[in-house]
Amino acid sequence: xxxxxxxxxxxxxxxxxxxxxxxxxxxxxxxxxxxxxxxxxxxxxxxxxxxxxxxxxxxxxxxxxxxxxxxxxxxxxxxxxxxxxxxxxxxxxxxxxxxxxxxxxxxxxxxxxxxxxxxxxxxxxxxxxxxxxxxxxxxxxxxxxxxxxxxxxxxxxxxxxxxxxxxxxxxxxxxxxxxxxxxxxxxxxxxxxxxxxxxxxxxxxxxxxxxxxxxxxxxxxxxxxxxxxxxxxxxxxxxxxxxxxxxxxxxxxxxxxxxxxxxxxxxxxxxxxxxxxxxxxxxxxxxxxxxxxxxxxxxxxxxxxxxxxxxxxxxxxxxxxxxxxxxxxxxxxxxxxxxxxxxxxxxxxxxxxxxxxxxxxxxxxxxxxxxxxxxxxxxxxxxxxxx
Amino acid sequence: xxxxxxxxxxxxxxxxxxxxxxxxxxxxxxxxxxxxxxxxxxxxxxxxxxxxxxxxxxxxxxxxxxxxxxxxxxxxxxxxxxxxxxxxxxxxxxxxxxxxxxxxxxxxxxxxxxxxxxxxxxxxxxxxxxxxxxxxxxxxxxxxxxxxxxxxxxxxxxxxxxxxxxxxxxxxxxxxxxxxxxxxxxxxxxxxxxxxxxxxxxxxxxxxxxxxxxxxxxxxxxxxxxxxxxxxxxxxxxxxxxxxxxxxxxxxxxxxxxxxxxxxxxxxxxxxxxxxxxxxxx
Amino acid sequence: xxxxxxxxxxxxxxxxxxxxxxxxxxxxxxxxxxxxxxxxxxxxxxxxxxxxxxxxxxxxxxxxxxxxxxxxxxxxxxxxxxxxxxxxxxxxxxxxxxxxxxxxxxxxxxxxxxxxxxxxxxxxxxxxxxxxxxxxxxxxxxxxxxxxxxxxxxxxxxxxxxxxxxxxxxxxxxxxxxxxxxxxxxxxxxxxxxxxxxxxxxxxxxxxxxxxxxxxxxxxxxxxxxxxxxxxxxxxxxxxxxxxxxxxxxxxxxxxxxxxxxxxxxxxxxxxxxxxxxxxxxxxxxxxxx
Numbered sequence: 001x002x003x004x005x006x007x008x009x010x011x012x013x014x015x016x017x018x019x020x021x022x023x024x025x026x027x028x029x030x031x032x033x034x035x036x037x038x039x040x041x042x043x044x045x046x047x048x049x050x051x052x053x054x055x056x057x058x059x060x061x062x063x064x065x066x067x068x069x070x071x072x073x074x075x076x077x078x079x080x081x082x083x084x085x086x087x088x089x090x091x092x093x094x095x096x097x098x099x100x101x102x103x104x105x106x107x108x109x110x111x112x113x114x115x116x117x118x119x120x121x122x123x124x125x126x127x128x129x130x131x132x133x134x135x136x137x138x139x140x141x142x143x144x145x146x147x148x149x150x151x152x153x154x155x156x157x158x159x160x161x162x163x164x165x166x167x168x169x170x171x172x173x174x175x176x177x178x179x180x181x182x183x184x185x186x187x188x189x190x191x192x193x194x195x196x197x198x199x200x201x202x203x204x205x206x207x208x209x210x211x212x213x214x215x216x217x218x219x220x221x222x223x224x225x226x227x228x229x230x231x232x233x234x235x236x237x238x239x240x241x242x243x244x245x246x247x248x249x250x251x252x253x254x255x256x257x258x259x260x261x262x263x264x265x266x267x268x269x270x271x272x273x274x275x276x277x278x279x280x281x282x283x284x285x286x287x288x289x290x291x292x293x294x295x296x297x298x299x300x301x302x303x304x305x306x307x308x309x310x311x312x313x314x315x316x317x318x319x320x321x322x323x324x325x326x327x328x329x330x331x332x333x334x335x336x337x338x339x340x341x342x343x344x345x346x347x348x349x350x351x352x353x354x355x356x357x358x359x360x361x362x363x364x365x366x367x368x369x370x371x372x373x374x375x376x377x378x379x380x381x382x383x384x385x386x387x
Numbered sequence: 388x389x390x391x392x393x394x395x396x397x398x399x400x401x402x403x404x405x406x407x408x409x410x411x412x413x414x415x416x417x418x419x420x421x422x423x424x425x426x427x428x429x430x431x432x433x434x435x436x437x438x439x440x441x442x443x444x445x446x447x448x449x450x451x452x453x454x455x456x457x458x459x460x461x462x463x464x465x466x467x468x469x470x471x472x473x474x475x476x477x478x479x480x481x482x483x484x485x486x487x488x489x490x491x492x493x494x495x496x497x498x499x500x501x502x503x504x505x506x507x508x509x510x511x512x513x514x515x516x517x518x519x520x521x522x523x524x525x526x527x528x529x530x531x532x533x534x535x536x537x538x539x540x541x542x543x544x545x546x547x548x549x550x551x552x553x554x555x556x557x558x559x560x561x562x563x564x565x566x567x568x569x570x571x572x573x574x575x576x577x578x579x580x581x582x583x584x585x586x587x588x589x590x591x592x593x594x595x596x597x598x599x600x601x602x603x604x605x606x607x608x609x610x611x612x613x614x615x616x617x618x619x620x621x622x623x624x625x626x627x628x629x630x631x632x633x634x635x636x637x638x639x640x641x642x643x644x645x646x647x648x649x650x651x652x653x654x655x656x657x658x659x660x661x662x663x664x665x666x667x668x669x
Numbered sequence: 670x671x672x673x674x675x676x677x678x679x680x681x682x683x684x685x686x687x688x689x690x691x692x693x694x695x696x697x698x699x700x701x702x703x704x705x706x707x708x709x710x711x712x713x714x715x716x717x718x719x720x721x722x723x724x725x726x727x728x729x730x731x732x733x734x735x736x737x738x739x740x741x742x743x744x745x746x747x748x749x750x751x752x753x754x755x756x757x758x759x760x761x762x763x764x765x766x767x768x769x770x771x772x773x774x775x776x777x778x779x780x781x782x783x784x785x786x787x788x789x790x791x792x793x794x795x796x797x798x799x800x801x802x803x804x805x806x807x808x809x810x811x812x813x814x815x816x817x818x819x820x821x822x823x824x825x826x827x828x829x830x831x832x833x834x835x836x837x838x839x840x841x842x843x844x845x846x847x848x849x850x851x852x853x854x855x856x857x858x859x860x861x862x863x864x865x866x867x868x869x870x871x872x873x874x875x876x877x878x879x880x881x882x883x884x885x886x887x888x889x890x891x892x893x894x895x896x897x898x899x900x901x902x903x904x905x906x907x908x909x910x911x912x913x914x915x916x917x918x919x920x921x922x923x924x925x926x927x928x929x930x931x932x933x934x935x936x937x938x939x940x941x942x943x944x945x946x947x948x949x950x951x952x953x954x955x956x957x958x959x
Contacts, residue, residue, distance in 0.1 A: 002457075018613075039530070039611060057713075147816075207801075207821065215800065218434045234632070237430045336927040347911050351821075377710060380720065405772075408764045412779035415836065418794055419782055436808060486688035493681035501689075508696050509890070510945035512897050512918055512938055518931070519699035539695035545890070547688065549845070552882040556852060572680045586848045594841065601787045619787045633797070640790035647785045655774055 004291050008284050015277045017043075040267050042278045046094060048085040048261040049329045055088040056333055061266040062091040066279050073286060082300045085328050086263050094263030095282050097289055098297040100228045101259035101326050102160050102248060103319035105235065109242045110150065110223040114138045125224075125246040132224075132249040136204035139223035152204040154213045154222045155195070158346045159339060160258040161226050164248055166191040167256035167327045174330055179375075181367040183342070184360035187252075192349050192356035194251065200352060208350050228260075229319045232296035245315035247322045259326035261300065298323065334370055341366045419644070426641045430634035448638035452622070463614050464621035465646065468600055471533050471617060475540045475599040476592045483546030484588065488576055490547075491554035492562070509544045513604070521608055535609040536617070540599060546591050553587040554580065593654060600647055619643050706935035713929040726936035736937065738912065739920040740944070742827075746916060747895040747948075750831045754895075755888055757835065758842035765843075766850045777847070784840030792904020795833045796820075799905065820906050823913040830902055830914060837901065838894070842887045849883030850876070889952055896945050917941050 005019045031044060046054055054060050067073055075083070079099065086094040104125060111123035116135050118124045126132040136152030143149030155161050171187035174180065198205045206213070214231070216222040218238050226248055235243055248257050264282045266275070285292070289299035290309055298320045299305060311317050332338050345359040354362075425433055426448055428441040452459055489495055490502055520539060521530075529535045557580065565575045581588065606620040613621070622639040707726055711719035730736045765777050783791070798805045799819035807816050819829045853876065861871050877884075899918040902908065908915030921941065925934035 039525075207818075215434055237632070238434065239429075239431050241431075334928065336923070340923075344912060347909065351910065353911065377712070380710075404764065405768060408761075408768060408776055411761065412776045415783055416779045418798075418836070419786065422790070422794060436805065482688040482691060486685040489681045489684035493684065495681040495685060505692065506949075507946065508692075508700065510893050510942055510949060511696075511700055512921065512941055516696070516699040516703060518925075519702040520695060522702075523695070523699060538691065541688065542691035542693075542695040544692070544696070548886060548890075552886045553848075556849075556879075556882050572684075576684075586851060590844050590848055594844075597785050601785075603788065619789070636790070636793055640787070640794075643787060643790065644785060648782065651781070651785060652778055655778060 001292065001295070004285060004288055007288075008281060012280065012284075015281060017281050042267055042270060042274060043281065044265055044267075045097075045262050046265045048082075048096070048263060049331075049335055051086050051093055051263060051265075052088060052331045053333045053335060054265070055093045058268055060093040061268045061270055061275075062093055063095060063266065063279075064092055067092070067095075071279065071283060073283060077301050077303050079300050079302065079323055081324070081326060082261055085261060094265040095286055096261045096263050096300045097285060098292060099259050099261050099300050099320075099323055099326060100230050100297060101257055101319050101322050102157075102164060102226050102228050103257070103315075103322065104224055104226055104246045104248050105217065105231070105243055105315075106224045106246060107217070107220060107222070107241070107243055109220070110139055111135075114223075123244070125244075126249045127247075128249055129251045132251065133202065133204075136198070136224065137202065140204045148203075148206075149221070151206055151216065151222045153198060153224045154205050154216050155199075155208040155350065156214045156217075156225050156227050158208065158350065159343055160228065162192065162195050162346050163327070163329065163342075164226065164256060164258040165195060165251050167258075168250055168254050169194075169252035170254045178330070178332065179371065181364050181371065183345075183367070184357060184364045188360060189356045191252065192346070192360065195346075196349050196352070196356060199350060208347075229298055229316060230296055232315055236296075245318040247318065255325050256327045257322045257325065258329075259322075260328060262297075334374060337370050338367060341370075422637050422644070423641050425633070426637040428634060430632060433633040433637075448634040449642070451635060452638055452642065459621070460614055461618070461621070461642065464616050464618040467533070467615060468618040469646070471536045472596045472599040474533070474537045476596040478537060478541045479543065479546045479595045480588055480592050482541050483543075483591070484550050484581065484584070485576075487547050487550035487554055488580060491551050493572070505544050506548055509548065517604065517608060524609060530609055531611045531615060533615070536599070536602070536605055540595075546595060549591055550584070550587060553584060557583055589654065593651060596650070597647060618646075703935055704939055706932055707939045709932045709935075711930075711932040713931055719932070722932070726933050727940070729933065730936055730940060735912075735915075735920060736917075736940075739915055739917040742913065742915060743896055743898065743917045743944075745827060746831065746898055746914075747892060749827060750834050750895050750898075751888075751891055753831070754835060754839055754891055755842060758839050758887070759846055759884075761839070762843050762846040762850055765847055777844075780843055781840035783837050786837065788900035789904060791833070791837050792901055795901075796905045799829055821910055823910055826906055826910055826914050830905060833901055833905065834898070838891075842891060845883055845887050846880070849880050852883075853879045885952070889949055892948050892952065893945055896941070896948065917944075 002019055005017050009016055027044075028050070031040060040059075046060075051060075067075065073095070078096070082096045082099050083092065086092050086096060106123065106125050108123045111117065111125075112121070114135075116124055116138060126135045132153075139150065139152035140148050141150040166188045169187040169191040171183075171185055171191055173183050173188075175182060199207060206216070213222075214225065214227065214234075217225040218235065218241065220241055229245075232245075235241060264285060266278055266282070270278060286301065289297075289301055290304050290307065293299050293304070293310055293313060293316055296316070298316055299310070300323075304310060305317070305320055305323075310320075329335065330338065341363040345354075345363040348354040348359040349356045421439075424440065427444045427446065429443060429445050429447060432442060453461060456462070490498060495501070524530050524535045524539070529538070561579050561583070562575050565579050570578070600617070601619055602617070603620055606617045610616055610620075622643055708721060708723060709719045710722045710725065761780055765773055765780075768776055786794075801807055801816060801818050801821055804819070806819065810817065818825055820826050857875050857879075858871055861875060866874070897918050898916050899922065902914050902916055903919055903922075906914045908919050917937070918941070921934050921937045924930050924937060
């Protein structure tokens with residue numbers, strides 16, 4: 001990204017962009033505090049899952065006028081579902097730069113050793129539930145002391161992993177108007193039960209550590225893991241790991257995968273020269289999003305994805321095949337509280353401390369309480385229901 | 388009045404005792420040594436952890452951090468930290484010692500209710516103050532300058548409380564003797580009390596320096612520009628949160644900690660017990 | 670004599686003024702503002718303006734299961750962490766006091782070194798130690814066939830945090846207690862020995878009483894600090910497993926900076942403050958000189 005920024009600065013002497021890098025939690029906190037003091041930067045990156053909250057607060061400037069203007073971007077060259085993700089009350093509030101979908105990373109060496117290969121001896125990653133279970137079983141090798149030396153699969157990021165499977169089973173989370181949480185339904189329970197079974201019944205995955213389990217894949221002790229494309233750079237550092245990427249197997253009747261996007265957003269009070277300059281920079285980044293892909297991302301401009309250069313990025317293009325059916329997290333202003341409840345339910349179920357149905361019911365009750373609280377606050381301020 | 392070193396002449400410790408002490412010390416230091424060693428391993432090797440010592444020692448992690456001054460102006464950050472932390476230590480020791488002396492030894496109207504109020508603020512969680520402090524500093528125009536990190540630290544109650552308790556423990560005879568000799572309050576403070584308090588003052592200076600050095604939330608919220616960051620914040624921020632780059636993290640940790648360790652080892656000479664005089668008749 | 674007393678009063682203010690100005694401006698003022706917030710419903714990043722709601726935030730807290738859970742977790746931490754920290758710090762300080770001068774500063778530096786570590790670094794380090802599948806501790810225990818769920822089992826998580834806390838925070842109390850011990854004239858002990866007093870008696874009759882102000886300082890600050898524990902828990906378990914280690918300060922932090930509910934967070938902070946004040950007053954009472 002820094003290289004792109006520097007190139008832009010060099011090519012556009014009348015605009016100087018200064019980049020700041022930081023981790024996500026810090027970034028959002030800083031944005032929020034800076035916003036209060038009127039010191040937010042002109043341009044910042046917001047995940048699709050957080051767009052709703054920022055847009056509702058009037059923090060972001062819409063960009064439909066700029067998109068259709070002289071220096072705009074052809075809407076046909078933007079993934080429709082991703083573009084919809086930044087829509088709020090009919091207007092769009094950010095320009096998606098990429099789609100970081102989750103995909104399956106698999107260890108080619110372990111696959112070859114287990115004989116899960118095609119006619120030419122190339123490892124054959126699973127594409128559906130049966131193949132996945134079969135592969136996982138064959139790739140879990142018992143060791144001394146009753147514990148496997150090698151695991152077929154590991155849960156890394158519970159939230160994205162299981163959200164994907166729930167959506168593949170066709171489970172819904174909210175009523176369409178977002179007034180009621182319905183996460184405890186048959187499909188979600190079945191999906192969660194499937195995940196629990198992987199650990200407890202089929203015993204192809206170890207008890208979860210959440211994100212830290214990723215180390216196991218890097219150590220070459222785990223054959224398959226679902227993670228975002230952004231983990232690619234991390235794996236490339238592991239020089240002794242022979243891995244590749246593939247779309248997540250379809251475990252249910254539906255085809256879906258978790259994703260989020262980085263969106264380039266503008267401060268709401270921008271105007272005049274500042275606005276034009278910021279937009280030029282945004283368009284530049286989008287047009288050059290292939291460079292961004294090289295760092296382990298998937299551009300959301302189909303024209304860029306169809307280029308030979310991108311096609312050669314094997315993991316990225318494999319993951320990119322999933323773009324047409326990516327699913328974002330539910331669009332909520334109180335996204336963090338939702339994630340806390342959802343994560344808690346998943347954890348309880350995975351650790352065997354509650355049945356999937358019970359765990360999801362608790363989450364559902366709590367989330368409905370939060371919805372009521374949010375609605376009450378809006379009504380008390382005389383603004384009516386605001387979704 | 389015979390002055391002598393306040394050190395037990397017979398080492399009532401024995402070999403067994405000292406071995407235990409040394410063992411404990413080794414255990415405490417071990418994790419830190421581990422960080423330093425791990426910083427020299429390539430990322431791929433760290434994940435496997437086959438051995439304590441690096442199999443292929445590399446300075447790659449350090450090179451990546453140090454060799455990128457545009458994105459990682461690490462020397463700039465280091466200087467910022469030194470400047471800010473030193474200033475904070477100096478400020479705190481100065482104003483706290485004066486105020487603590489006033490409350491411990493002098494008449495002060497309202498002392499009886501001001502004191503608990505000050506101590507009470509020790510109990511206030513820092514997060515409560517963060518947002519209001521930000522708004523105040525914005526008004527003053529101090530945001531994105533070192534002043535935002537230095538000046539507010541002077542109001543902390545920790546140094547005040549520490550020195551107050553310490554001053555209470557000093558026998559009054561010495562001060563009274565000086566007063567009878569006609570010394571002004573300031574001279575008593577400067578020439579009698581402060582020298583006697585060297586261990587406490589040095590301890591406070593070190594605590595404050597280290598606390599300021601490691602402060603994360605303050606610089607994060609009150610500074611905007613990359614070149615104004617302090618070292619721990621700058622180093623932490625250049626990493627992404629999606630993956631744990633152990634090699635870089637350890638190298639960054641080593642770089643952050645080294646200056647403080649060196650400074651501590653250097654300054655702790657001033658807290659030697661040989662400075663504590665008895666000052667009593669034998 | 671009258672003039673001297675009058676002079677003394679102004680002298681007092683002269684000494685105290687710089688500190689009091691800084692204190693009022695950067696501690697009292699923000700404090701007052703922050704606590705006033707607790708009477709409002711104010712959600713940042715919301716189009717709604719701040720609304721005065723009186724004690725509604727406090728009422729919500731009393732009915733909030735997560736608040737009570739966080740409170741209980743915090744108390745559990747304090748009870749588990751404080752006694753070993755102070756006891757061990759005193760033990761080490763006593764050991765250092767009796768150690769040969771040549772090596773004393775070396776040992777002292779070793780025990781204090783962990784305290785210098787930044788929280789983020791210390792946290793990442795111990796999280797690696799505690800990983801049950803791929804972590805350092807279990808790697809050493811593996812040959813014995815032992816695998817401890819350090820931070821994935823609700824029974825082990827809190828003790829693991831306490832262990833790390835001991836390592837990380839013992840340096841501070843140790844230094845303060847050592848300074849206090851060094852202040853006790855050695856002649857007292859020598860006189861007592863001559864009178865035939867045993868080391869145990871010497872400890873209770875000489876050391877403890879003379880150490881009282883410093884001990885009070887150390888204990889009070891440690892409890893205050895423990896009640897506000899946040900950093901290391903956040904880094905190592907993030908409040909898990911299953912929110913069993915989520916302390917009050919973490920709950921406040923998430924309410925303010927993740928949920929952006931500033932009014933409610935302020936009310937929770939106010940409750941935390943009351944808790945701390947309660948603890949401190951009890952301690953002051955218990956340890957006050959008769």
